[in-house]
Amino acid sequence: MKTRIPNQKDKKIEISKFVKNFSPSFFLSYKDCPKAFYYKYIAKIQLPQKQIHLLFGEAFHIAVETLLKTENIVTAGERFFQKFEKIKLPSDEQENYQELADKAFGMINKFNELIPILDSKYGIKKGQSEQWIEAVLKDPFSDEVLPLVTKGRLDRKTSDNNIIEVKTSSGK
Numbered sequence: 001m002k003t004r005i006p007n008q009k010d011k012k013i014e015i016s017k018f019v020k021n022f023s024p025s026f027f028l029s030y031k032d033c034p035k036a037f038y039y040k041y042i043a044k045i046q047l048p049q050k051q052i053h054l055l056f057g058e059a060f061h062i063a064v065e066t067l068l069k070t071e072n073i074v075t076a077g078e079r080f081f082q083k084f085e086k087i088k089l090p091s092d093e094q095e096n097y098q099e100l101a102d103k104a105f106g107m108i109n110k111f112n113e114l115i116p117i118l119d120s121k122y123g124i125k126k127g128q129s130e131q132w133i134e135a136v137l138k139d140p141f142s143d144e145v146l147p148l149v150t151k152g153r154l155d156r157k158t159s160d161n162n163i164i165e166v167k168t169s170s171g172k
Helices: 024-034 034-042 051-071 073-083 091-122
Strands: 127-138 145-158
Touching: 024 034, 051 073, 051 091, 051 127, 051 145, 073 091
Parallel strands: none
Antiparallel strands: 127 145
């Protein structure tokens, strides 16, 4: 299958014709790889994703939220493994389960150790998780309000309006 990316030098594409909602991940995706961004958001070509990584990320977010609410690392671990269950994975991904399960303990412990630092610097404990926001974008040079409305879910928004995004990828 061939696809052609329009020549950006010849004309500008109004992205809002293709996509209605923009999120922090949307912009990071473009920054990381404009061609992959085009395939995913414009051409709507879905690349296969492993279920294990999505499930792990969801479970880790639950553990982080639990730590921030209860400050109980045992409960956070229990909540993580209620979500991250081997049985929920396709059989071809189950072989990697134990490796990620072992990493989870270290990641949860590390985040727990970092909470006092993150709280003193960003007020991470004072806020709400899984907040939906809608914002307009401004050109940083002209202050012109751009016609793109950003809608997305934040991992956490503090009472001081700091935005906290939790990532589990080793590349982040």
